[in-house]
Structures are given as C-alpha cells and as structure tokens.
Amino acid sequence: MRLVLFGATGRVGKDVLKLALADGHEVTAFVRSAARLPQSLSGNRMLKIHQGDVLNKSDVEDVMSGGYDLVFSALSTDKSSTLSKGVPHIINAMYKHGINRFISIGTAGILQARSAPALYRFQSSESRRKSTAAAEEHLAVYKSLEKSTLDWIIFCPTYLPDGEATGNVIYELDKLPENVKKISVGNTAQFSYSQMFNDSFTRHRIGIGETE
Template sequence: MRILILGMTGRVGSEIAKLALEDKHQVTALVRTPEKITSKDENLSVIKGDVTIKEDVERAMKDADAVISALNTDGGETLTESMPLIIEAMKAEGIKRIVTIGTAGILNSRVEDDVLRYQSSESKRKLTRAAEEHHKTYELLEASELDWTVVCPTYLPDGEAAGMYREKRNYLPEGGKKITVGDTAEFAYKQLDSDEYLKSRIGIAY
C-alpha cells in the first residue's frame, strides 16, 4: 500500500510511519522540516512542503492509496486550513480512505445531551481552542464523501504499545484516563485494513 502520512515529525505520526515501514508499505511524508526525519528506509519518500499550501498537498497526494493525518493544531489553524485542501486533493486523485488523529474532546458527552465533551462539564480543560479546531476538522470530514475515521485518544503520554485498550464509537470508554502514543499509533494504523469504523469517531483509552 502507498500511504501518505501527514504529521510524521510528531509523536504519533512518527510511530505510525515506523509501523507502516516495518510492514514494507510505501510511505510518503509531507513535512516542513525534512531534517527532523532520520529514517533512511528505502520505502520512505520525504517531501518538503506545507499542508496549508494547495500545491504541496497535491504533489504529496500523487499515487497514494490512503492518507493518515497525525497533524496537530500547532497553536493555530493548521487543521482547518489544511483539511479542505486534503479533501480536495484526495477527491482529485480518487483516494477514499483517510484516518486522522483527533482528541477525546470531540467525542459525545456522557453527562450532557447533544454536546461534545469539550463543550460540557465532562472536560476539565479551560482552553478549548485546540478542541474547536479538531471539531471543525471533523465536521469537514463528515460532510465529505471520504471513508474517514477519526481516532480520539484522551491524555496521551509517551509509551510503547501494549495492545490492551478499550475502544468505543462516538464516546470515550467509561472511566478512561489515558492511552500511550504507541497504542494510539497502533490503533490508528490498524484502521487502514479495517472498515469497522468507517465514517466514525472512535474513543480509545485504557
């Protein structure tokens, strides 16, 4: 499979890339700073560019079979600026499958009806800007014709994959407090070979 990974220089993105390369997939990474990528794997192609620039996204999307986005907000509007370009480029190339890393804040609240976790008393965060960015990105995917899955981890400490975690469609597993970067990457990567959670948000936690 030819996989385009966005956000490969981040914690989750780098782990997803490692898994894909171990399985001998062809991986393309679009990054602003290629020097941050130290892997010399023969199946890895690194393209210097910016996900908020249309031409860069189109160039990286060529010949891909699927897309994984582990982009974060970068404290700004990276997600909402890039997702329309990603969707448009995928449509132009005839690519349907995209898996993205979101946040547990955009899952449904268990304590208040018709709102998301970040909008409810369930969330302990005082700042909601990042969750709002993820929310808008989710809405863009939901309105698209793509086969999308948004993986929504809660508190995300560093750590290797244990392979033992809980998952729930549209909600955070009850009492879930954290999940490691390793397990988040493993779960997201596995979605490429699964249609169980197409067009769904999935909460994951221990």
C-alpha cells in the same frame, strides 16, 4: 500499500511511520522539515520525503499526485489554524486524485458527551481543559469530513502521555469509553494503524483509552 502521512515528525506520526515501514508499505512523509524525521529511518528505500506546507494548496495537491491507497493525518493543531485550514486542502486533493480512505488522529474532546449527548465533550463538564482552542480545531476537521463523501475514521485519544505500545486498548464509537484516564502515544499509533481498514469504524469517531 502506498500511503501519504501528514504529521510524520510528531509524536504519534513518528510511530505510525515506523509501523508502516516495518510492514513493508511505501510511505510518503509530507513534512515541513525532513531534519525532524528519525535518523534511524534514513536510507529506507520504502520512505519518500515530500517537503511542503499543508496550508499551501499546491503543495498538498503535488504530493497526492503519486497514486495512493490511503491518507493518514497525525497533524497537531500547532496552536494555530493548521487543521481547520489544512485538512480541507487534503480532502480536495483526495477528490482530485481519486483517493478515498482518510485516517486522522483527533482528540477525545470532539466525542459526544456521555452526560449530555447533544454536546461534544469539550463543551461539557466531562472536559477539564480551560482552553477549547485545540478541540475546536479538531472539530472543524470532523465537520469537514462529515460533509465529505470520503471513507474516514478519526481516532480520538484521551490524555496522551509518551509511552510504548502495550495493546491494552479499549474503544467506543463516537464516545469515550468509561473510566479511562489516558492512552500512550505508542498505543494510539499502534491501534489506529492496525484498524485503518476496519469497515465498522468507517465514518465514525473512535474514542480510545487504556485499561488499567
């Protein structure tokens, strides 16, 4: 498999990168700074590095021209409009180059609220965050994908502390599983990576958390 990975230097992205390379897949990491990639991966023949800016349309189109099976985005909000402005460039480049599968890491805030299904969690009493800026950025991604014809999945973790993969993950389509409080970076990366081609997840937001 050949894939493009956006956000490869972030917490979840680094773990996804390691998993894909360990499985022998060819990964092109789209990064602003190659220096932030794990040194342990230096020299891996299955890793290609493409430096660019997701906010630059031509940079995104250039990386997509290599012929890929899948695009994986672990981009963060960067406390800016990176997602809402950058992901449309990715979607358009995927159309142009005939790539149909898009996997993204989102946030539990954009799942439907269990207590008020007409609302997103970040709009409801289920969210304790004072700022909605990050959730609104992720919501823009969801709405862009929903309007697209791509086969997409958005994995939506709740509170995301550092930690290794343990496998004790529970999930629910479009809602956050009940009584979950957190999910580690390792579990988020491993679960989303392992479920990239789960057709029952296609065109859904997947709420994920850990069992106690």
